[in-house]
Amino acid sequence: MFWRKKLRSLFRPRRHQVTVLRAPAGDGQKPDDVIRTIAVREGWMLLDALLKRGVDYPHLCKLGDCRRCKSVLVTGTIARAGHYAGALNPDEEARGVFLACRATPTSDCSIRSHKEPKAKQQTSI
Ligand code: FES
Numbered sequence: 001m002f003w004r005k006k007l008r009s010l011f012r013p014r015r016h017q018v019t020v021l022r023a024p025a026g027d028g029q030k031p032d033d034v035i036r037t038i039a040v041r042e043g044w045m046l047l048d049a050l051l052k053r054g055v056d057y058p059h060l061c062k063l064g065d066c067r068r069c070k071s072v073l074v075t076g077t078i079a080r081a082g083h084y085a086g087a088l089n090p091d092e093e094a095r096g097v098f099l100a101c102r103a104t105p106t107s108d109c110s111i112r113s114h115k116e117p118k119a120k121q122q123t124s125i
Pocket of ligand 1: 058059063065066069
């Protein structure tokens with residue numbers, strides 16, 4: 001029984017806490033700028049996880065082409081998947097800009113959208 005639990009925990013996908021911050025309003029970030037914190041399974045695309053958890057994150061194509069999900073990595077690390085040429089320029093990538101539809105978290109992180117995402121009302125069943 002002990003080994004079964006141990007084995008299950010070894011193969012259970014890791015989760016990372018992702019905090020979504022408000023888009024900059026011009027006067028710096030305050031502690032209440034957090035829109036939502038969600039747990040994201042390792043390997044999941046950030047945009048998919050955010051939409052599944054009820055965050056109305058800006059997006060359109062989910063393919064790395066339209067740039068609507070353009071975000072900034074504030075803390076933590078992400079792995080970027082490929083995107084269409086020209087979706088991001090090298091200067092943006094150097095500043096931590098990424099596409100949420102083409103990135104997966106590799107540690108706990110906080111991100112900021114270039115547009116204001118909205119957290120939908122949670123409804124209980
Ligand atoms: S949704 Fe279009 S680039 Fe991410």
